[in-house]
Amino acid sequence: MKPTSKWTPFLFILPAFSIYAFTVLIPLIGTLGSSFTKWNGYGSPEWIGFRNYLRALKDTIFLSSFKHVFIYVLATIILEVAVGLILAGILSSRKRTDVYRIALFVPVMLPMVIVAVLWRFIYNADFGLLNGALEGIGLPQFAKIWLGDPKFALAAICFVSGWVYAGFYLAIFYAGLQRLPREIIESASLDGAKQSAIFWKIKVPMIRRLWEVAVLICITGGIQGFDLFFVMTNGGPYYSTEVPTTYMVRMVFRDQEIGYGSALAVLVTTTVLMIGFFYSKIRKKSEQVEY
Amino acid sequence: MKIRTWLFHIALAIYSFFYVIPLMWMFYSSFKDNGKIFDNPFALPENWNFGVFLEAWSAGGLGKYILNSAIITSLATAIVLFVSSLAAFAFSRYEFALKRYSLTIFVLGLLLPIQAYFIAQNELFEFFGLKDSRFTLVLPYAGLGIPLATWLLKAYLDSLPKELFEAARVDGSSDIGMYRSIALPLLKPGIATVAIFTALGSWNEFLLANIYVQNDDYKTIPAGLLAFSTKYVTDYQLLFAALTVVTLPMIIVYIAFNKQVVAGLTEGSLK
Numbered sequence: 001m002k003p004t005s006k007w008t009p010f011l012f013i014l015p016a017f018s019i020y021a022f023t024v025l026i027p028l029i030g031t032l033g034s035s036f037t038k039w040n041g042y043g044s045p046e047w048i049g050f051r052n053y054l055r056a057l058k059d060t061i062f063l064s065s066f067k068h069v070f071i072y073v074l075a076t077i078i079l080e081v082a083v084g085l086i087l088a089g090i091l092s093s094r095k096r097t098d099v100y101r102i103a104l105f106v107p108v109m110l111p112m113v114i115v116a117v118l119w120r121f122i123y124n125a126d127f128g129l130l131n132g133a134l135e136g137i138g139l140p141q142f143a144k145i146w147l148g149d150p151k152f153a154l155a156a157i158c159f160v161s162g163w164v165y166a167g168f169y170l171a172i173f174y175a176g177l178q179r180l181p182r183e184i185i186e187s188a189s190l191d192g193a194k195q196s197a198i199f200w201k202i203k204v205p206m207i208r209r210l211w212e213v214a215v216l217i218c219i220t221g222g223i224q225g226f227d228l229f230f231v232m233t234n235g236g237p238y239y240s241t242e243v244p245t246t247y248m249v250r251m252v253f254r255d256q257e258i259g260y261g262s263a264l265a266v267l268v269t270t271t272v273l274m275i276g277f278f279y280s281k282i283r284k285k286s287e288q289v290e291y
Numbered sequence: 292m293k294i295r296t297w298l299f300h301i302a303l304a305i306y307s308f309f310y311v312i313p314l315m316w317m318f319y320s321s322f323k324d325n326g327k328i329f330d331n332p333f334a335l336p337e338n339w340n341f342g343v344f345l346e347a348w349s350a351g352g353l354g355k356y357i358l359n360s361a362i363i364t365s366l367a368t369a370i371v372l373f374v375s376s377l378a379a380f381a382f383s384r385y386e387f388a389l390k391r392y393s394l395t396i397f398v399l400g401l402l403l404p405i406q407a408y409f410i411a412q413n414e415l416f417e418f419f420g421l422k423d424s425r426f427t428l429v430l431p432y433a434g435l436g437i438p439l440a441t442w443l444l445k446a447y448l449d450s451l452p453k454e455l456f457e458a459a460r461v462d463g464s465s466d467i468g469m470y471r472s473i474a475l476p477l478l479k480p481g482i483a484t485v486a487i488f489t490a491l492g493s494w495n496e497f498l499l500a501n502i503y504v505q506n507d508d509y510k511t512i513p514a515g516l517l518a519f520s521t522k523y524v525t526d527y528q529l530l531f532a533a534l535t536v537v538t539l540p541m542i543i544v545y546i547a548f549n550k551q552v553v554a555g556l557t558e559g560s561l562k
Contacts, residue, residue, distance in 0.1 A: 020434055031408055109545050127332045269407040
């Protein structure tokens with residue numbers, strides 16, 4: 001449709017664009033710019049070219065933070081997407097499962113910080129629910145200082161993430177499974193196929209788009225992970241749970257290394273965008289019927 | 292019921308129990324003093340003294356955090372809905388110069404992680420003296436919400452029949468008149484979805500809240516509760532009470548509106 005004046009559409013867009021430009025676009029350019037400088041936030045920034053990037057590639061803490069976040073992403077794909085898919089399969093096979101679905105979704109809507117503080121207590125070595133439960137069932141030898149032990153801290157955090165988001169993916173997959181056309185599934189059961197075979201061979205491929213998007217959200221969201229890590233361990237003990245964002249925040253806001261922090265931010269952003277780009281390329285190639 | 296059905300429900304009840312028990316533990320530990328908490332974390336409290344919630348409320352200023360969160364969330368959500376519905380209307384209904392480019396710029400916001408810009412955003416807010424006030428977080432949260440809101444509302448508007456708007460144009464309706472009397476009323480379901488995930492996103496956001504607001508009077512729930520847990524670091528009873536005070540209302544609201552909340556959150560992240 002043609003607007004009454006050629007300026008009308010721009011007037012409609014202007015308010016949204018101004019806020020977006022001020023809070024996102026200008027800072028985006030600013031971050032990119034300051035990634036080439038050495039700057040403590042007060043004096044004038046000094047242009048140093050690519051030196052921040054070279055430093056990042058040799059920064060063992062930063063490189064290990066990528067390793068941790070990679071482990072975290074893999075863990076969340078299993079603990080969130082795979083578990084959510086299996087739960088959706090189980091729950092959609094019966095009627096009257098509302099109560100379970102409501103219960104499993106509760107953590108999704110709570111602030112991550114609150115969940116993190118609560119789980120810090122659950123993992124507490126002295127009065128935590130987890131050690132208490134292990135002692136209660138006669139396995140006190142497995143009790144640990146969960147978040148204080150470099151061997152277990154990252155796994156402990158991954159588990160909390162799974163506890164929160166399995167219900168989220170369950171909700172997505174459950175809704176997808178409910179929308180599948182009945183005839184295909186009915187004809188398969190008439191042919192004598194087992195329930196589990198129908199689920200894995202027919203239903204799961206039919207909601208392919210949903211779990212592909214779920215995996216993508218896990219990857220790009222996981223790389224950006226911050227709240228849980230910051231509250232539960234803030235990178236410790238001995239950098240064993242350091243992820244790019246906790247490290248970046250410490251660089252910028254504690255060490256006043258704004259230029260270097262910006263370079264780390266650009267590297268993280270590029271990683272996220274590249275993964276998103278290639279992932280959607282691969283998906284387009286294998287596009288199928290959508291439900 | 293058949294045995295298999297019984298087994299099904301027992302297994303799921305046990306699984307759901309892992310979700311319920313941490314929250315129940317949080318609730319009933321609010322009634323136990325430190326000694327009792329250390330003594331046996333599982334034991335139920337001996338007396339149920341609800342005064343501890345009042346104490347957490349007044350001593351820790353929880354009311355203040357909740358009020359700040361409510362103000363910032365409602366302002367940010369209102370702004371996002373208003374400006375994004377206007378922009379979505381233009382993108383969906385008009386042909387104009389630079390349309391594709393401007394739309395691409397908005398879509399870019401869907402892909403960008405917050406890490407891409409928050410460092411310089413902090414400098415910008417510092418420069419303009421926008422940090423550390425009651426309204427500091429409104430603009431950043433609006434900026435975070437606008438791309439997805441615009442995109443989703445545009446998709447909703449695209450599904451409306453063209454004839455509706457053309458007929459209105461023939462009747463002499465102005466541009467803003469069409470937005471108000473046709474687009475907005477028909478957008479209601481879309482606006483509800485967008486409102487839910489924008490509001491929850493602002494309510495739960497922590498990274499920016501932690502950086503931009505140092506003054507305790509202006510902190511939102513996530514940052515405020517973290518400050519609270521640092522201040523009363525060993526008063527576990529009070530901490531459990533504080534956690535309960537901020538989570539219980541959310542859980543009640545969620546249970547009351549669970550269909551809308553689940554739909555809003557899942558739709559928001561799938562597009």
